Every structure is written in C-alpha cells, then in structure tokens.
Amino acid sequence: MPRLILFTIDLCAVALLVFGLYFPRYRRRDLVVAYLGVNIGVLAVASALSSSDVGAGLGLGMALFGVLSIIRLRSTELDQHEVAYYFCALALGILGALGTTSAWLNGGLMALIVAVMFLADHRRLFRGYRHQVLVLDSAFTDRAALVSHLERLLRARVHTVFVQRLDLVNETTVVDVRYAVTEPESASEPASGSAAGLAAGAGVRR
Known part of the structure; x- marks a missing residue:
C-alpha cells in the first residue's frame, strides 16, 4: 500500500474521530482545531523524519514531548476524555506516517483506535x-x-x-x-x- 493511501486513511480516521465523535458530543470548536493540528503536524514531522538520516524515534520523542507540554501548560481546562482524544489524534498521525511495518496493520490499528473511542466514550456507557x-x-x-x-x-x-x-x-x-x-x-x-x-x-x- 503506497504511503499516500496511508495518509488518506489517517485523514479519514482523524476526520471521523473529530467530526463524527468528538464535536457532535461536546461541541468545543477550539479543540477541533487542536486535534486536527496535532494530527497533521505529527503526520508531517514523522513522515519527514522517517525518510531522513535522523532517527524516527527522535522525531516521535519530540512529538510526544510537544504534545505533553501543550497539555501540561494549557491555558484552559481539559477533561480527561479530551486528553484521550489528544493522544488518539497523535497516535493516528504516527501510524499514518510510519509505514515501516505492514501498512495494512497500521490501517487496522487506526480503525481500532476510532472504534475504541466510539465505544468507550459512548453516552450509554455508564450513563448513570x-x-x-x-x-x-x-x-x-x-x-x-x-x-x-x-x-x-x-x-x-x-x-x-x-x-x-x-x-x-x-x-x-x-x-x-x-x-x-x-x-x-x-x-x-x-x-x-x-x-x-x-x-x-x-x-x-x-
């Protein structure tokens, strides 16, 4: 599977995560921009580093450090479920950029992330x-x-x-x-x- 197709899967997955799950449930427009920006930013950085002489592990470490800094130094309060969406957007970007293993496996893991968030954050789960x-x-x-x-x-x-x-x-x-x-x-x-x-x-x- 070409890398371009994996990029497309990532864009579809993050769009489903943000516009299909998060925004209809919580209606926070500012975090829509944050989740999309984190995903696309990590996708771009990890893709560039994975094809260069710089180790991909260094790039992923920098991306994780950046996201953790954003969450730690945030100016507005975030609930735990919103932090979970942050890390899901981050994970989708990493999986979309790194096709070193099976590309089909990466696509399946993206689908798994979205499915788990759909079930774990469903309104009917522990609604009382x-x-x-x-x-x-x-x-x-x-x-x-x-x-x-x-x-x-x-x-x-x-x-x-x-x-x-x-x-x-x-x-x-x-x-x-x-x-x-x-x-x-x-x-x-x-x-x-x-x-x-x-x-x-x-x-x-x-």
Missing part, C-alpha cells in the same frame, strides 16, 4: 454515573453522616467521596463525590444535580 465537586454549607466530621447527606442531596447512591477541605470555622465542607443516579432517564442533565445542591444550600463547582 456522575462526578462533581460540591461545597456544602455544613462541616461534616462523620463520614457516614456525610455520605447520607450527599445521597439525600443528590438523590443518588454515593460510591466514593473525598473530603478536600473541612472548615470548622465557617462550617463548610468541600468534597469530591462519585455517584450513580438511581433514575438515569430523569437525571440525565448535569444541571439537575446543581439545582438540587443550590436548593439545599450547597454550591456546586464543576
């Missing part, structure tokens, strides 16, 4: 599970009482709760809570948990 950081207007020193209060507040089953800050003077508790709603169809909107928290005197921080 939520994660929020809550600021409670009471100081809870007893873990059982805290869990009971959170379950009443969120109307859900709390699986894990981490106390990030306990202020006994101002009587506030900041908690990181992972929970599962008992009725996913009626609590599918993330804002519902925020409304419940405000009504009960708690501020919700995303």
Whole structure:
C-alpha cells in the first residue's frame, strides 16, 4: 500500500474521530482545531523524519514531548476524555506516517483506535454515573453522616467521596463525590444535580 493511501486513511480516521465523535458530543470548536493540528503536524514531522538520516524515534520523542507540554501548560481546562482524544489524534498521525511495518496493520490499528473511542466514550456507557465537586454549607466530621447527606442531596447512591477541605470555622465542607443516579432517564442533565445542591444550600463547582 503506497504511503499516500496511508495518509488518506489517517485523514479519514482523524476526520471521523473529530467530526463524527468528538464535536457532535461536546461541541468545543477550539479543540477541533487542536486535534486536527496535532494530527497533521505529527503526520508531517514523522513522515519527514522517517525518510531522513535522523532517527524516527527522535522525531516521535519530540512529538510526544510537544504534545505533553501543550497539555501540561494549557491555558484552559481539559477533561480527561479530551486528553484521550489528544493522544488518539497523535497516535493516528504516527501510524499514518510510519509505514515501516505492514501498512495494512497500521490501517487496522487506526480503525481500532476510532472504534475504541466510539465505544468507550459512548453516552450509554455508564450513563448513570456522575462526578462533581460540591461545597456544602455544613462541616461534616462523620463520614457516614456525610455520605447520607450527599445521597439525600443528590438523590443518588454515593460510591466514593473525598473530603478536600473541612472548615470548622465557617462550617463548610468541600468534597469530591462519585455517584450513580438511581433514575438515569430523569437525571440525565448535569444541571439537575446543581439545582438540587443550590436548593439545599450547597454550591456546586464543576
């Protein structure tokens, strides 16, 4: 398979990843540009280095270092799933540029990446599970009482709760809570948990 065909497969795969999976689900236009830029940039650099005297490993190391620096020094907050899309766009570019092994294998790995992201980031997978950081207007020193209060507040089953800050003077508790709603169809909107928290005197921080 000529390298040009492998480039075409990469472009189709990243277009499907970005325009078929990420943007319809999250609607962040700025990251669309970032994912496409990372993919095309890595594709170009890795292709040039793979056909020169400079080792391909050095080029890939530089590409990985650049992407990690972008993620580490970012000016806007990224969720973990957005970081995963970053690395998928990077991996697609590397596979599209390096045809040193079986080109059909590279194409199959690209398809595998897109398929895994489609399944792992599907809205129906673990759709009842939520994660929020809550600021409670009471100081809870007893873990059982805290869990009971959170379950009443969120109307859900709390699986894990981490106390990030306990202020006994101002009587506030900041908690990181992972929970599962008992009725996913009626609590599918993330804002519902925020409304419940405000009504009960708690501020919700995303």
